[in-house]
Amino acid sequence: MNVQILCDSxxxxxxxxxxxxxxxxxxLRVTIDGEEYEDGRTISPHQVYEKMRNGGAPKTSQVSPQAFQETFTAFAERDQPFIYFAFSSELSGTYQTAKMVEKEVKDQYPNARFDVxxxxxxxxxxxxxxxxxxxxxxxxxxxxDVFEIGTYHAKHMEHIFTVDDLEYLYRGGRVSKTAAFVGSLLKIKPLLHMESGKLIPLEKxxxxxxxxxxxxxxxxxxxxxxxxxxxxxxxxxxxxxxQQLAEMIKDEYGTDNIHIDLIGSSIGAHAGPGTIALFFLNQPYK
Known part of the structure; x- marks a missing residue:
């Protein structure tokens, strides 16, 4: 039986x-203008960005314990092995909630095979x-093998990104109000990366x-x-x-396999419209 892969939005x-x-x-869940939505299901990223451009200030919350309970139990009842690869524990409580539910489900289904x-x-x-x-x-x-390849890619994944407006990082508590104001005034673009799951400023x-x-x-x-x-x-x-960044990378390194996608509501709510993020491995591809 093939391993089922599970992730979050x-x-x-x-x-x-x-x-x-x-x-x-x-x-994950997004609350904006007093309404709570399911990321990517009951609200689209485009709708969230439009609300943000019009002054909306979205808040995000982790995957609910109930969603994990229902999903994990459904797989366990069918004896379906699965691995849930989770969003960074430094940026959300989602991983911790999943670990809590993992214990509950394994207590109920001792033969269930899965990892968080x-x-x-x-x-x-x-x-x-x-x-x-x-x-x-x-x-x-x-x-x-599936577990090993997933953890290898997670361990060696580089995140390099920049935001269009520091105001959104300020709202999310990532930069001070003064830094956001001065940065916007001077047209400073921060370059950030991830280190041990945390957002870390790299350069200005x-x-x-x-x-x-x-x-x-x-x-x-x-x-x-x-x-x-x-x-x-x-x-x-x-x-x-x-697409412009993708062409620059193709020209510089000859990389043809470039996956481009929209930043979803749960990440976009903090980074804001205009964010550009780049991801690659710091070790050979497996």
Whole structure:
């Protein structure tokens, strides 16, 4: 029996990609204008970005315990092995909730075979982990092999991203009000990355034209065998810029396999419209 792969909506994988890879996703929740929605199900990222541009300030919350309970139990009842690759525990309580439910379900179904894995990743960095594990599962790989390939990609995934407006990071508590004001005034573009699952400032760059050039340079400094990898670019309702960055990467490194997707509501609520994020491995692709 093939291993079932489970993720959550912070992976930013489209419905089409999830279906093609037979991946099941559970939604985080977004509250905006006094209404709570399920990320990607009852509200689209485009709707969230439009509300944000009009002054809306969305809040996000983790996957509900009930959603995990129902999903984990359904697989356990069918003796279906599965691995839930989770959104970074440093950015959401979703992983901790899943671990709590894991214990409850395993107490009830002692023979159930499943694991809950903290990817320490977000957006399509997380999505690439899920995609690779799901591909191996569809190929009929063993549970151990699927687990190993997923954790390898999670351990070696690089996240490099920039935001269009520091105001959204300020609202989410990522930068101070003064830094947001001065940065916007001086047209400073922050370059950030992920370290042990946390968002960490990397550099400050003046001007949007320079920031893409620097992202491509950082990719070369940190990546391994980039021409052989599948990399990913996610965007906050800014497809033209994502495609521009993709062309720069193709020209520089000869990388043809570039997955582009929209940043979902749960990530976009904090990063804001115009965000561009780049994901690749710092070790050879497996």
């Amino acid at each position: 912070a992976s930013d994988l489209s419905k089409e990609t999830l279906e093609a890879l037979s991946v099941k996703s559970v939604p 894995v903290d990817t320490e990743a977000a957006s399509l960095g997380y999505g690439l982990v899920v995609m690779r594990a799901a591909e191996r599962a569809m190929e009929g790989a063993t549970y151990e 760059i003046r001007g949007s034209k320079k920031v893409f050039k620097r992202m491509v340079e950082v990719m070369g400094e940190r990546g391994e065998e980039l021409e052989k990898q599948r990399i990913a670019i996610s965007h906050g309702d800014n497809l033209d810029s994502a």
